Amino acid sequence: MARKSDSDPDKWVMAPHTRAKHQILQKYLAAWCPILTRWNGRIVYIDGFAGRARYHDGSEGSPQIAAKKYPLTCKNLRRADRI
Numbered sequence: 001m002a003r004k005s006d007s008d009p010d011k012w013v014m015a016p017h018t019r020a021k022h023q024i025l026q027k028y029l030a031a032w033c034p035i036l037t038r039w040n041g042r043i044v045y046i047d048g049f050a051g052r053a054r055y056h057d058g059s060e061g062s063p064q065i066a067a068k069k070y071p072l073t074c075k076n077l078r079r080a081d082r083i
Contacts, residue, residue, distance in 0.1 A: 014055045021049075022065055029069040 036043050045066055053063045060068075 012052055012054075012056045014057065014059050019059075022060075022062060025062055025065055026069060029066060033069070 033043060047062050047066065050062045053061045055061060
């Protein structure tokens with residue numbers, strides 16, 4: 001099977017498992033970010049399967065979800081530490 005190029009729009013159609021990942025990610029960050037920042041006020045977030053920031057249909061990818069969720073749930077973080 002040939003690899004799809006990064007510019008191929010079919011590559012960036014959101015699959016059902018990706019939509020589920022994004023829903024889980026939102027809930028996870030909302031629940032754990034405040035707990036984890038109690039100790040030192042800093043979290044390092046790495047998403048090894050982030051892909052693009054936006055999908056072909058305009059849906060946000062996990063980078064946007066994390067960037068939006070961090071400021072809302074981790075208000076004690078300095079701006080430079082959010083992403």
